[in-house]
Amino acid sequence: MYIVKVKGIAKIPDYVQLRDDKFTLLAYFRVDRPDKSLEKLGLAEKQDYIMEMIKDLPFGQIAKLEI
Template sequence: MYVIKVKGIAKIPDYVQLRDDKFTLLAYFRVDRPDKSLEKLGLGDKLPYIMNFVNNLPFGQIAKLDI
């Protein structure tokens, strides 16, 4: 799974994209509201790990997340 952290501008908030190995979009959520999206994806139990990874990721970078 890949993670992309997108910086918002003006009134648009910061977002996170989760993509699979074929780069298909799995989830797209605000950095400050990941709960519902991760629950729908079945990753609610991995929320602290994923958000720690996201918070340490620079904006605009793509990183591989092993879950």
């Protein structure tokens, strides 16, 4: 699974994309509201780990998420 942090502009907030190994979009959520999206993917128990990666990830870069 891959993670991408997208910088928002003006009134558009920052977003996060979670993508599978074929780079298909699995989830797209606001940085400050990950709860429902991660729950739908069955990753609610990994939320702290994912959010820690998001915090350290520069905008526009892709990182491999080992889950």
